[in-house]
Amino acid sequence: MKSKKTAAIIQARMGSTRLPGKVMKNLKAKPVLWHVIERVKQAENIDEIIIATTTHERDKIIFEKAKEWGVKAYRGSEEDVLERYYEAANNYETDTIVRITSDDPLVDPFIVDNLIGCFNDKEYSLVTNSSEEKRTFPIGLDVEIFSFNVLKEAYNNAAEKYQREHVTPYIYENFRNDIYIYHNADDYSDFRWTLDTIEDYKFMKEIYNNLYNGKHNFYFKDIISFLKKNPQIRKINEDIKQKSVKDGV
Numbered sequence: 001m002k003s004k005k006t007a008a009i010i011q012a013r014m015g016s017t018r019l020p021g022k023v024m025k026n027l028k029a030k031p032v033l034w035h036v037i038e039r040v041k042q043a044e045n046i047d048e049i050i051i052a053t054t055t056h057e058r059d060k061i062i063f064e065k066a067k068e069w070g071v072k073a074y075r076g077s078e079e080d081v082l083e084r085y086y087e088a089a090n091n092y093e094t095d096t097i098v099r100i101t102s103d104d105p106l107v108d109p110f111i112v113d114n115l116i117g118c119f120n121d122k123e124y125s126l127v128t129n130s131s132e133e134k135r136t137f138p139i140g141l142d143v144e145i146f147s148f149n150v151l152k153e154a155y156n157n158a159a160e161k162y163q164r165e166h167v168t169p170y171i172y173e174n175f176r177n178d179i180y181i182y183h184n185a186d187d188y189s190d191f192r193w194t195l196d197t198i199e200d201y202k203f204m205k206e207i208y209n210n211l212y213n214g215k216h217n218f219y220f221k222d223i224i225s226f227l228k229k230n231p232q233i234r235k236i237n238e239d240i241k242q243k244s245v246k247d248g249v
Contacts, residue, residue: 004095007048008040012102014058018197023102027208035105039216042109045116052088054078080164086155089148099144103195108220112143115182119145125175129182136184140193144168192237199237206233
C-alpha cells in the first residue's frame with residue numbers, strides 16, 4: 001500500500017501591491033524565500049516542499065531558484081491561487097497539504113510538525129493555528145493543513161473571486177464544524193511577524209541581524225524572548241494593518 005505523502009506547498013510570486021519582489025529581498029545576504037524553505041526543511045513530518053509560483057515572466061526566477069535550492073516547483077495562474085494550489089498538489093500526487101506562504105521567514109518547523117501531528121491524529125478537514133477569530137500565534141507563523149480531497153472540493157466549488165484568489169476561504173466557510181484550531185498557551189496574536197510592507201522588512205532585518213548566525217536555530221520562543229527584551233523592535237511594524245482575504249491578492 002502506498003504511503004501518504006505530506007507536502008508543504010509554499011505560494012510565491014514577485015508581484016505584491018505593498019512590497020514588490022519581497023520574496024527575493026535579502027535577509028543576511030540570502031533571499032526571504034530561501035530562508036522560508038530552509039526553515040520548513042527542518043520539519044520532520046514534511047516529505048516534500050513545493051513552490052507554487054505563477055506563469056508570469058517575472059516569476060521565472062522563483063521557479064528556477066526553487067530547483068537550484070533542491071525543492072519542487074510548479075507554475076500556474078497568478079490570480080486563481082486556489083487553482084494553482086490544486087494543480088501543484090495534483091501534479092506531485094500530494095495527499096496532505098501544508099499551506100505556508102513565502103512572506104513568513106520566521107515560520108517555525110516545530111509548530112509545523114505539531115500541527116501535522118494534530119491533523120493525522122484528529123482527522124479534521126482542516127487544522128490551523130491562524131484562524132482570524134481565535135488566533136493566539138503571531139501573524140507570520142501561519143500554518144494550514146488539509147487533505148487533497150478537501151482541496152479538490154474547494155477547487156471544484158469555490159465561485160467567489162476572493163475564494164479563488166486565496167486558498168482556504170471556501171474551506172473555512174463550508175467545513176466550519178470540522179476545523180481544529182491549534183492554540184498557544186499565551187496569546188501573541190497582536191505580534192506581527194510577516195513581510196508585506198517596508199516596515200515589516202525593517203523588522204525582519206532586525207530579527208535576522210540579531211538572531212541569525214548562518215543557521216536557522218532560533219524559533220518561536222527565542223524570538224518572543226528577544227522582543228520582550230527589545231520592545232523597540234516590535235514597534236517598527238506593530239501598527240501595520242493585516243490585509244483581509246477579501247482585499248485581493
